[in-house]
Amino acid sequence: MKLEGASGTLSPLPEVLSHGLVAVSTFGLLSFFCSSSLFCYLTWHLISWHRRSVVKAPTNQFLFLIYNLLLADIQQACAFLLNITALRNNAIIVQTPTCFAQGWFVSTGDLASSIFILTIAIHTFFSVVKDYRLPTGAFYCVIAFNWTFVFIMAAIGPILHGKDFYARATAWCWIDEQFSGERLWFHYFWIFICMFSTILIYAFIFFWMRRKSRSGQISNKGTHGATPLMILYPLIYTVCTIPLAAGRIAALAGNDVSQGYFCVAGTLIACNGWLDVLLYASTRADIVFAESPPGEETGLETFAFMGKGHTFGTITTIQGGGGVERTTSRHARSSGGESVDHLYGMNQIGIKGEVTVRSDAVDPAVHSRDQTGMTKFVVPLDGVENYQILVCSINSSPH
Secondary structure, eight states: OOOOGGGSOBOSOOHHHHHHHHHHHHHHHHHHHHHHHHHHHHHHHHHHHHHHOSSOOOOOHHHHHHHHHHHHHHHHHHHHHTHHHHHHHTSBOSSSHHHHHHHHHHHHHHHHHHHHHHHHHHHHHHHHTSOOOOOHHHHHHHHHHHHHHHHHHHHHHHHHHGGGGEEEETTEEEEOTTOHHHHIIIIIHHHHHHHHHHHHHHHHHHHHHHHHHHTTSSOOTTHHHHHHHHHHHHHHHHHHHHHHHHHHHHHHTTOOOOHHHHHHHHHHHHTHHHHHHHHHHHHTHHHHTOSSOOOTTHHHHHOGGGOTTOOOSOEEEEEOGGGOEEEEEEEEETTEEEEEEEEEOOSSOEEOOOOOOOOSOOSOOEEEEOTTSOEEEEEEOTTSSOEEEEEEOEEOSOO
16 A cells, blocks of 8 residues: 555655754653663562562552553653654655654553553552552552553554554654544553543542541641652643643544644654652652662652641551660551551660561550560451460570
C-alpha cells in the first residue's frame, strides 16, 4: 500500500518540525536518562536486598509500583527520543524499522504510564482510606494483568494490519490516520479513563483527609503545607498528557491540528518521565533511596501529602536491664492494621535482635521481664482473646 498525504514520508522536514522536534527529542532524551538511571538503581537495590535478606519478605508495594512506572516511562521516552533519527535524516521515513519502533513505543509507553499512574492512585486510596492492601500474590497478578493488557492493546493493530499500521502521524510515526477507530479504542479511550479516574481518586483522598483532620480523627500536623504536594500527582500527569490526547481527538473529529501544536504537545508528554522521577524520588525518597528493604508500612508514612510529621499511634518506653531505657516507636494506623516495634540502642546498648509484631489491635503491648532478664511482650492477635508471647534477648552491657 502506498502511503500519501499526512501518512507518507515527509522529506525534507518543514521548518516548524526542524525546530520543534529538537525540543521533543531533547526532553525525550532527558526522560530516558532519568528514568533509566533510577530504574537501574532500583533494580540493583532489589537484587542486593533479595540476596542479603535472610527472611525473604515481599517487596514494598509502593516501591514496586514506582518501579513499573519507570519501566513504562522508559518506553515512552524511547518513542520521542527516536525523533533524533528524523532530525538526522531531515525526513520522517515511513515503513522502516525505526518508524515501526517509534509507533510501538508510543502505543505501549503512553498507555502503560497512564495505567500505572492510575494503579498507584488506586493503591493509595485503599492504603489511606480503606486501610487495606492486596495480598502479595494478588498484587503481582494485578501488575501482570496491567502489562498484558498494554501489550495486547498495542499488538492487535500490527497483527491485523501488518507493517502498514504505523505510519507518519503528522509529526512522528504512530498509528496511520486511516485507522482512526484503533487510535480511539486501543489507546486514547483507556488513557482518558485513566486520566479522569486518577483525578477523581486523588480529589476524594484529599477531601477525605481534610474532613478527618478537621474532625480530629487524624493529626493535621504538616497537612497545611502538604496540599500543593498532593495536587502535583494528578496535575503533572494531566498537564503532560492531555494536550497531545486532546489534539489527537480533535484530529479524529476532522479538525485541522497544526504541526506546531503537536510539537508543543509532544514536548510536554516527553517531559513525563523526568518529572515522574523528580516527583516520586523527592516525595517518596524514604522508599526510593532506602538503604534497607522498606517495610510494608513505609509507603504510608512517606506519602508526602500526609505530611512527614503525622502522628498515628503511641510512643512506648521499655525498661531494660541495668536501668538503661530502651524506646520502642510504634507506628499504627488509627483504625488498626499492622504495627511494627523496633528496639534502638542509646549508644550504649548492644542489641541482639529486632522484634516485629503484627496485630490488628492498637493497644500497646503488655511487656514484662522474667528472672532470666528476658523481655516479654504479650500482644493480642487478630482482635481475639488469644495471646502470643514474644521473647527478645537484650544485652545491656556498654560497648
